[in-house]
Amino acid sequence: MPEVPCPVTRPPREPRRPLTLRDVSEASGVSEMTVSRVLRGRGEVSEATRERVMAAARQLGYVPNRIAGGLASARVNLVAVIVPSLANMVFPEVLTAATEVLEGAGLQPVVGVTGYDPDREERVLYDMLAWRPAGVILAGLEHGAATREMLRAAGVPVVEIMDVDGEAVDSVVGISHRRAGRQMAAAILDAGYRRIAFLGTMMPFDHRARKRMEGFEAVLAAAGVALAAREFYSGGSALAKGREMTQAVMARRADLDFLYYSNDMIGAGGLLWCLGQGFDIPDRLGLAGFNGLELIDGLPRRLATMDACRREIGREAARIVVAGRAAAGSRIELTPVLAPGDTIRGLR
Amino acid sequence: MPEVPCPVTRPPREPRRPLTLRDVSEASGVSEMTVSRVLRGRGEVSEATRERVMAAARQLGYVPNRIAGGLASARVNLVAVIVPSLANMVFPEVLTAATEVLEGAGLQPVVGVTGYDPDREERVLYDMLAWRPAGVILAGLEHGAATREMLRAAGVPVVEIMDVDGEAVDSVVGISHRRAGRQMAAAILDAGYRRIAFLGTMMPFDHRARKRMEGFEAVLAAAGVALAAREFYSGGSALAKGREMTQAVMARRADLDFLYYSNDMIGAGGLLWCLGQGFDIPDRLGLAGFNGLELIDGLPRRLATMDACRREIGREAARIVVAGRAAAGSRIELTPVLAPGDTIRGLR
DNA sequence: CTGAAAGCGCTAACAC
DNA sequence: GTGTTAGCGCTTTCAG
Numbered sequence: 001m002p003e004v005p006c007p008v009t010r011p012p013r014e015p016r017r018p019l020t021l022r023d024v025s026e027a028s029g030v031s032e033m034t035v036s037r038v039l040r041g042r043g044e045v046s047e048a049t050r051e052r053v054m055a056a057a058r059q060l061g062y063v064p065n066r067i068a069g070g071l072a073s074a075r076v077n078l079v080a081v082i083v084p085s086l087a088n089m090v091f092p093e094v095l096t097a098a099t100e101v102l103e104g105a106g107l108q109p110v111v112g113v114t115g116y117d118p119d120r121e122e123r124v125l126y127d128m129l130a131w132r133p134a135g136v137i138l139a140g141l142e143h144g145a146a147t148r149e150m151l152r153a154a155g156v157p158v159v160e161i162m163d164v165d166g167e168a169v170d171s172v173v174g175i176s177h178r179r180a181g182r183q184m185a186a187a188i189l190d191a192g193y194r195r196i197a198f199l200g201t202m203m204p205f206d207h208r209a210r211k212r213m214e215g216f217e218a219v220l221a222a223a224g225v226a227l228a229a230r231e232f233y234s235g236g237s238a239l240a241k242g243r244e245m246t247q248a249v250m251a252r253r254a255d256l257d258f259l260y261y262s263n264d265m266i267g268a269g270g271l272l273w274c275l276g277q278g279f280d281i282p283d284r285l286g287l288a289g290f291n292g293l294e295l296i297d298g299l300p301r302r303l304a305t306m307d308a309c310r311r312e313i314g315r316e317a318a319r320i321v322v323a324g325r326a327a328a329g330s331r332i333e334l335t336p337v338l339a340p341g342d343t344i345r346g347l348r
Numbered sequence: 349m350p351e352v353p354c355p356v357t358r359p360p361r362e363p364r365r366p367l368t369l370r371d372v373s374e375a376s377g378v379s380e381m382t383v384s385r386v387l388r389g390r391g392e393v394s395e396a397t398r399e400r401v402m403a404a405a406r407q408l409g410y411v412p413n414r415i416a417g418g419l420a421s422a423r424v425n426l427v428a429v430i431v432p433s434l435a436n437m438v439f440p441e442v443l444t445a446a447t448e449v450l451e452g453a454g455l456q457p458v459v460g461v462t463g464y465d466p467d468r469e470e471r472v473l474y475d476m477l478a479w480r481p482a483g484v485i486l487a488g489l490e491h492g493a494a495t496r497e498m499l500r501a502a503g504v505p506v507v508e509i510m511d512v513d514g515e516a517v518d519s520v521v522g523i524s525h526r527r528a529g530r531q532m533a534a535a536i537l538d539a540g541y542r543r544i545a546f547l548g549t550m551m552p553f554d555h556r557a558r559k560r561m562e563g564f565e566a567v568l569a570a571a572g573v574a575l576a577a578r579e580f581y582s583g584g585s586a587l588a589k590g591r592e593m594t595q596a597v598m599a600r601r602a603d604l605d606f607l608y609y610s611n612d613m614i615g616a617g618g619l620l621w622c623l624g625q626g627f628d629i630p631d632r633l634g635l636a637g638f639n640g641l642e643l644i645d646g647l648p649r650r651l652a653t654m655d656a657c658r659r660e661i662g663r664e665a666a667r668i669v670v671a672g673r674a675a676a677g678s679r680i681e682l683t684p685v686l687a688p689g690d691t692i693r694g695l696r
Numbered sequence: 697c698t699g700a701a702a703g704c705g706c707t708a709a710c711a712c
Numbered sequence: 713g714t715g716t717t718a719g720c721g722c723t724t725t726c727a728g
Contacts, residue, residue: 018503020705031715036707044713061501066478067418068705071720075707076415086440096434099461108475111459113447127456130414132366153409155366239646269646272620276648298587298617300624368721379699384723392697416721419704423723 019062028056039064070132079321080128082112082121082138084206088263090291090310091139094161097314098137105322107134116205122147129154135321141166142207157324159317162308163208164333171330173316177208180306180336181215184260184288187338189219191346193258193286195228196220199245199270200262202232209262212290216260229253233266242269257285264289264296267303271343275300287343292336302341309334367410376404387412418480427669428476430460430469430486432554436611438639438658439487442509445662446485453670455482464553470495477502483669489514490555505672507665510656511556512681519678521664525556528654528684529563532608532636535686537567539694541606541634543576544568547593547618548610550580557610560638564608577601581614590617605633612637612644615651619691623648630693640687650689657682 024039025032030053037043038053045053056062070076079102083091099109110133112124122144128136129150135157141164143151151158151169158170165178188196198216200209217227231249233241242261246269250256261267267289271281279285281301289296292307312334320327372387373380378401385391386401393401404410418424427450431439447457458481460472470492476484477498483505489512491499499506499517506518513526536544546564548557565575579597581589590609594617598604609615615637619629627633629649637644640655660682668675 018705022705032705033707033716034714037714040707042707046713049713061497063474063477063498065480065705067415067424067480068720069707070415071419071722072705072707074720086434086444089437092434092440096461109459111457113444126411129411130417132413132415149409150411237642237645239643241646243646272646272648294585295587297585298589298591298620300620370721380721381700381723382698385698388723394697397697413721416704417723419706420721420723422704 018065019060020065021062023060024053024057024062027060028052074132076132076134077107078110078131078133079107079318080112080125080131080133080136080138081109082114082124082128082136084114084116084139086111086113089265089293089295090308093310094139094314094317097311098318099314101315101318101322105318107318107322116203118142118144118147118205122150125150134324135159137161137317137321139163140207141168141172142205157321157328159320159330161313161317163211164331165211168331170328171317171320171332173313173320173330173332173334175309175313175334175336176215177211178215178218180290181212181217182219183215183336183338184212184290184306185216185219187340187344188258188260188286188288189223189225191282191286191344193345194225195253195256196225196258196260197229197231197249197253197256198227198260198262199231199242199249199266200233202234212262228256238263238265239269239272242266242271243273244269246270246273259285259287261287261289264291264293264303264305267305268295268299271299271301271303282343282345286345292339296341301343302339304339304341304344306336306338309336366413367408368413369410371408372401372405372410375408376400378404422480424480424482425455426458426479426481427455427666428460428473428479428481428484428486429457430462430472430476430484432462432464432487434459434461437613437641437643438656441658442487442662442665445659446666447662449663449666449670453666455666455670464551466490466492466495466553470498473498482672483507485509485665485669487511488555489516489520490553505669505676507668507678509661509665511559512679513559516679518676519665519668519680521661521668521678521680521682523657523661523682523684524563525559526563526566528638529560529565530567531563531684531686532560532638532654533564533567535688535692536606536608536634536636537571537573539630539634539692542573543601543604544573544606544608545577545579545597545601545604546575546608546610547579547590547597547614548581550582560610576604586611586613587617587620590614590619591621592617594618594621607633607635609635609637612639612641612651612653615653616643616647619647619649619651630691634693635691640684644689649691650687652687652689652692654684654686657684 021032021035024035035053037045038050102109114121137159139162141160160168160172162174164172164174164176229249231245288304292305296303316332320330369380372383383401385393386398450457462469485507487510489508508516508520510522512520512522512524577597579593636652640653644651664680668678
């Protein structure tokens with residue numbers, strides 16, 4: 001990556017007109033083309049020239065204009081990354097991992113947030129494609145028709161992340177949430193629990209949570225077990241909601257012996273409430289969440305969970321974008337591992 | 349904001365060459381100039397023409413090229429937002445609030461992450477300024493000389509956020525962390541605690557945490573009280589670290605009667621550990637954190653804390669950028685409120 | 697209300 | 713190694 005000629009001294013005068021390559025060219029007595037080469041670190045340039053150019057650029061405080069550069073070269077170092085939310089730690093983590101890989105390749109993520117709203121997703125994508133990014137990473141496989149069409153026509157790598165249960169436009173990196181739900185159900189049944197409740201978010205467009213629940217119920221049904229209760233929430237502090245939902249569901253069905261939460265944060269809230277009630281965990285009552293958040297390490301007991309492979313997803317998605325056309329159509333299904341923690345009996 | 353002419357039907361053929369205004373112009377029989385007007389929603393255009401153009405654009409799946417547009421108009425709808433980290437929920441929250449305001453004004457945030465590293469901050473800023481953003485929002489007042497110089501020379505609104513203790517390049521929106529530390533110290537002393545420890549992060553560039561500690565110690569010193577212990581951590585799950593640090597510090601100084609944490613997450617970990625130990629909180633031992641995270645609502649006891657005004661900071665910073673030159677040099681100091689929770693005695 | 701011409705600041709593709 | 717020429721796809725400006 002080219003060196004950054006940041007200004008260390010104040011330029012002689014505050015020029016009203018923005019600086020251009022020409023200014024650096026004149027100040028250094030080198031042609032614009034060569035200045036451009038130096039600043040991009042491309043092409044063979046003699047060391048002497050290079051230094052004169054860098055000195056002039058630094059001196060003036062010149063910052064190259066990528067808008068012009070992008071137009072001229074039809075190459076842009078931006079990568080669109082579109083996630084449903086930043087409030088759920090899962091996405092900042094995916095983003096952080098993706099950013100590390102992208103930066104290493106000289107690419108710059110541009111983050112868009114949809115709020116789990118397909119219309120906003122469409123708008124956000126449209127706005128980002130207007131910058132002709134070098135790639136698109138976006139969460140989920142469910143998109144509006146127009147969104148899919150834009151992705152298809154974008155002509156750059158598109159990576160749909162988090163989920164693999166569905167049809168991808170181009171590449172996918174994620175886990176099977178249906179399978180994750182099934183796996184958790186099997187473990188719970190194995191451990192002998194039978195009066196099981198599901199506690200989750202009330203978001204029509206959180207397809208991954210829905211799929212986990214579907215997989216979960218399917219396995220229960222196959223074993224002749226029906227969900228004994230369901231509880232949904234929306235908004236507010238997830239930890240507090242976990243607490244409230246748990247209290248509510250236990251008030252309705254005191255005989256429940258297992259609570260499956262759609263994420264670790266509400267699970268943690270539920271766990272704290274249950275411990276406060278003095279419930280015998282995991283014998284009388286088992287609990288499990290989803291995501292494998294770091295947070296779990298600090299709870300009085302480790303909540304059973306399943307790793308959503310967030311960092312790996314971010315990293316692999318970024319790699320696919322970096323690889324360009326070579327990696328088109330990749331499909332990477334990661335395998336979440338059940339971490340039984342201390343809240344499922346007999347599974348230590 | 350202009351309507352989004354997203355494609356609802358597949359274009360007739362997959363064109364290899366990217367679409368341009370000219371394609372829409374030809375397909376609609378309207379000049380490029382008028383197509384441009386329609387797509388941007390600028391200038392007077394007859395309804396009939398408008399509809400023909402929109403239909404053609406939608407049909408083709410045309411997405412305007414903002415690179416070319418930005419170059420021609422020297423106007424860009426991007427706003428650089430530079431934060432130290434996404435792992436600390438504080439920043440995603442600021443970002444979310446800022447995004448709401450920016451989107452409402454047709455601006456698009458571009459997020460950069462520095463990892464609390466001044467050199468990375470400089471690089472990130474350089475990369476962002478290369479896109480000639482309409483404004484810059486960045487955390488903190490402490491920057492390298494080159495970074496300050498770039499900010500000064502950017503020629504667009506610059507808003508430094510989170511902190512007001514220091515000299516700003518242009519506008520500032522934040523709170524005084526020194527004052528926050530002082531205020532907390534005063535409250536703790538008022539409540540009669542005297543053997544006080546500080547537990548925090550070991551980050552040389554987390555200036556805000558440092559300032560809180562400085563303010564905190566200053567008030568203690570003025571009252572003739574010295575910090576009885578300090579404990580620092582880095583990396584790992586903050587909740588777990590809070591637990592470990594608390595255990596460690598209490599092992600060293602069992603007579604401590606107050607623990608002041610540099611953030612709520614480690615404070616929550618400490619609180620959970622203390623409750624597990626059966627400590628008499630808040631009488632025998634008081635606790636306080638910082639930030640006012642939502643998370644607190646779900647803990648067995650409400651941790652005392654002080655709101656960092658995160659959403660308000662994001663919102664106001666974005667407003668200043670939206671206002672443009674009119675708001676240059678603004679200074680907004682917000683006042684964090686002490687939320688005594690259940691962990692400081694006599695302050696319910 | 698609509699159109700034609702002239703760049704925006706840079707880089708690809710060639711010369712030298 | 714270095715310089716020259718011609719655009720990239722839009723929008724500004726000015727005519728009609």
